[in-house]
Amino acid sequence: MRAPLEESDDRIPHDRHRAGILEHGSVKLLTDSGVNGRVLSEGHRHDGIDLRFDGRSHRIDFQDLVGESVWLYPQNEVFVDLAAARERDGGDVRYGVRDTEVLDVTTDTSKIRVTEADGTEIEIHCRILVGADGSQSICRKAIPADVRTDHFIEYPFAWFGILTEAPPSAPELIYARSEYGFALISQRSETVQRMYFQCDPAEDASSWSEERIWDELQRRVDGLDGLELKRGRIFEQMVLPFRSYVCEPMRHGNLFLAGDAGHTVPPTGAKGLNLALADVRVLFRALDSFFSTGSGALLDAYSDTALQRVWKAQNFSYWMTSMLHTRSDATSFERRRALGELAAVTGSRYGRQYLAEAYTGGPDN
Numbered sequence: 001m002r003a004p005l006e007e008s009d010d011r012i013p014h015d016r017h018r019a020g021i022l023e024h025g026s027v028k029l030l031t032d033s034g035v036n037g038r039v040l041s042e043g044h045r046h047d048g049i050d051l052r053f054d055g056r057s058h059r060i061d062f063q064d065l066v067g068e069s070v071w072l073y074p075q076n077e078v079f080v081d082l083a084a085a086r087e088r089d090g091g092d093v094r095y096g097v098r099d100t101e102v103l104d105v106t107t108d109t110s111k112i113r114v115t116e117a118d119g120t121e122i123e124i125h126c127r128i129l130v131g132a133d134g135s136q137s138i139c140r141k142a143i144p145a146d147v148r149t150d151h152f153i154e155y156p157f158a159w160f161g162i163l164t165e166a167p168p169s170a171p172e173l174i175y176a177r178s179e180y181g182f183a184l185i186s187q188r189s190e191t192v193q194r195m196y197f198q199c200d201p202a203e204d205a206s207s208w209s210e211e212r213i214w215d216e217l218q219r220r221v222d223g224l225d226g227l228e229l230k231r232g233r234i235f236e237q238m239v240l241p242f243r244s245y246v247c248e249p250m251r252h253g254n255l256f257l258a259g260d261a262g263h264t265v266p267p268t269g270a271k272g273l274n275l276a277l278a279d280v281r282v283l284f285r286a287l288d289s290f291f292s293t294g295s296g297a298l299l300d301a302y303s304d305t306a307l308q309r310v311w312k313a314q315n316f317s318y319w320m321t322s323m324l325h326t327r328s329d330a331t332s333f334e335r336r337r338a339l340g341e342l343a344a345v346t347g348s349r350y351g352r353q354y355l356a357e358a359y360t361g362g363p364d365n
């Protein structure tokens with residue numbers, strides 16, 4: 001038997017860039033399904049966020065507004081928990097496969113072919129095939145172009161992300177809009193912090209000195225309250241481009257897409273992993289019903305059911321992104337209008353409540 005997975009294991013993607021915010025429904029799914037309760041013992045509950053503009057912070061108090069919270073627990077930790085649960089359950093997981101081919105998904109001989117890490121070629125016959133293979137999905141390509149619609153938009157900006165050895169600069173996350181562009185002050189632990197600022201997608205991250213990065217982040221959160229970021233050594237810096245994308249339908253024959261294979265969202269609002277887990281919840285119910293009763297009704301409804309939530313999250317992520325980022329070619333009207341929108345949202349209990357509900361996961365879990 002293989003040794004249990006640990007953080008240093010090669011099989012775990014060391015992608016610490018992934019967002020760390022889990023909706024309450026995602027936390028419930030991980031704990032109720034027995035995957036792990038580590039999210040509760042090692043994650044951090046956050047009862048609100050700050051929206052910052054015009055040099056002032058405006059708290060969105062999730063508990064007061066909708067009686068919910070989110071948990072800060074990075075995606076690589078979720079991966080460790082999922083992989084460990086699969087091993088515990090005796091699941092057969094092949095890491096490091098290549099040359100994947102997905103074949104005959106509309107026939108009763110659906111199969112995938114892969115070359116294993118040791119060079120062996122294998123073919124797996126599947127009654128149901130779940131394509132949960134990320135934004136560069138190979139499975140998605142098995143849906144022919146004439147039945148698939150690719151909805152997407154590109155954004156004229158990216159995020160410059162850093163990891164730094166420093167104490168938290170604030171108790172909760174700060175989403176800031178400034179005349180210099182967006183910044184997000186997030187966290188990883190008491191000693192490691194995660195921060196981002198809006199940049200040009202063609203920016204060369206390695207050309208930035210630590211001092212320049214800190215000065216850029218600081219000027220985006222500067223304000224009358226004297227908020228000062230706690231600086232530390234930066235040990236990772238990278239540019240993260242993003243876009244909005246939905247593949248419709250998310251099912252073709254025996255193939256079911258889940259997570260980033262079916263849709264990607266811009267990172268503002270941290271919906272990506274939460275949406276993937278929501279797909280899994282819908283798909284689980286459909287598979288459970290199919291294998292226990294033989295009825296394919298929920299499988300037939302999978303794409304429409306999943307897409308309902310996907311489009312709401314697309315709207316939220318697009319809205320948060322456009323409200324908080326500044327286009328370099330924005331006119332003075334557009335810049336002032338965006339501040340008007342932020343003032344309208346934060347100045348109204350209904351506005352704050354809408355944001356709080358969507359950020360924490362909404363009513364339909």
Ligand code: DHB
Pocket residue numbers: 017018019020021173184186187194267268269270
């Ligand atoms: C993080 C990323 C996000 O996109 C977000 O909205 C909040 C937090 C993060 O990496 O911590």
